[in-house]
Amino acid sequence: MSKHGKKKWRDMSRGQRAATIVGSIVQVTLLAAALWDIAHRPESGIKGSKKLWTAAAFVNFAGPIAYFLFGRKKPAPA
Template identity: 40%
Template sequence: MAVRRWSDLSGRNRRLIAILVLLDSVLKAAALVDLRRRDVQELRGSKKVWGLAITFSNSAGLVPLIYFTLGRKKRG
């Protein structure tokens, strides 16, 4: 199997990959900021585990989305 290089990709595919990387980075940053500001009683699970999962997972934005939907308890 031949290795594909960045230069081998079409312009459309390069743009798509760049957009997905940017989206993943923004979601990770937003999740980490929220995690840092949130009290531990407002979370489902450990801050340390969530932080590691958000930071080191290669998830195409899924782990931050899971954090926002399932990892946080409702306020109020």
């Protein structure tokens, strides 16, 4: 282990490495999905500004999840 308490890749168990890889894939996928949705959704379909939600999407898991839960307007009933 390094002197600052952070484990290096070579010090991690196989399970820890797998969890790190899976977590990274999930995070990047959420980010990509949020950015794609923000870019393709009209401004009228988003609560707040596109610039704000684009910046927020880069905040780990919380940003994209917050966008999907709170940033999109629900479609009007048909």
